Amino acid sequence: DTGVSQDPRHKITKRGQNVTFRCDPISEHNRLYWYRQTLGQGPEFLTYFQNEAQLEKSRLLSDRFSAERPKGSFSTLEIQRTEQGDSAMYLCASSLGRVPFTDTQYFGPGTRLTVL
Amino acid sequence: RKEVEQDPGPFNVPEGATVAFNCTYSNSASQSFFWYRQDCRKEPKLLMSVYSSGNEDGRFTAQLNRASQYISLLIRDSKLSDSATYLCVVTDKLIFGTGTRLQVFP
Numbered sequence: 488d489t490g491v492s493q494d495p496r497h498k499i500t501k502r503g504q505n506v507t508f509r510c511d512p513i514s515e516h517n518r519l520y521w522y523r524q525t526l527g528q529g530p531e532f533l534t535y536f537q538n539e540a541q542l543e544k545s546r547l548l549s550d551r552f553s554a555e556r557p558k559g560s561f562s563t564l565e566i567q568r569t570e571q572g573d574s575a576m577y578l579c580a581s582s583l584g585r586v587p588f589t590d591t592q593y594f595g596p597g598t599r600l601t602v603l
Numbered sequence: 604r605k606e607v608e609q610d611p612g613p614f615n616v617p618e619g620a621t622v623a624f625n626c627t628y629s630n631s632a633s634q635s636f637f638w639y640r641q642d643c644r645k646e647p648k649l650l651m652s653v654y655s656s657g658n659e660d661g662r663f664t665a666q667l668n669r670a671s672q673y674i675s676l677l678i679r680d681s682k683l684s685d686s687a688t689y690l691c692v693v694t695d696k697l698i699f700g701t702g703t704r705l706q707v708f709p
Binding site: 535 | 645697
């Protein structure tokens with residue numbers, strides 16, 4: 488399978504705990520995006536990377552959220568001191584990145600986070 | 604006004620019907636638009652890009668109206684398998700709409 492993969496697929500945690508999600512993009516894709524989606528809403532942009540550089544962060548990304556893409560390949564999204572409002576599907580997408588913002592994004596299956 | 608707006612639906616249509624969805628955007632400088640399909644509890648999957656000249660892929664037609672700042676998706680001869688949520692996205696702004704839910708019934 489050469490698509491975008493995410494791990495874990497489901498995560499249940501208690502409020503106050505830290506969680507980390509991983510995304511492996513399609514191998515030749517330079518851009519990697521993180522989104523959050525709640526029921527009945529479209530995906531909300533969180534942040535994106537061009538290779539290893541984090542180029543933009545949404546104001547939705549509070550100080551408790553941090554994302555990395557250290558070698559320009561896989562990425563991690565960490566949420567510290569989780570709150571119940573963090574419960575959502577966290578989606579990762581990747582794109583070639585040759586033509587900024589106009590190339591097609593391909594999504595991974597998502598990580599569903601439940602904060603108790 | 605939201606930057607990208609869609610009628611959430613649901614649109615309930617019989618098999619074989621033609622159905623159309625619109626998606627309005629507020630930023631006139633927006634350049635790039637796509638339609639995605641999302642099944643319940645699954646990730647969005649690319650349906651088609653939206654070109655200025657319009658484009659067609661089988662039963663699906665996407666169009667862009669820059670003057671009125673909306674994109675549209677037309678589905679002809681609806682199938683049961685078309686039941687899903689259809690998301691529009693303004694890619695250069697990285698903004699998705701909330702999606703329009705389509706339910707095709709026998």
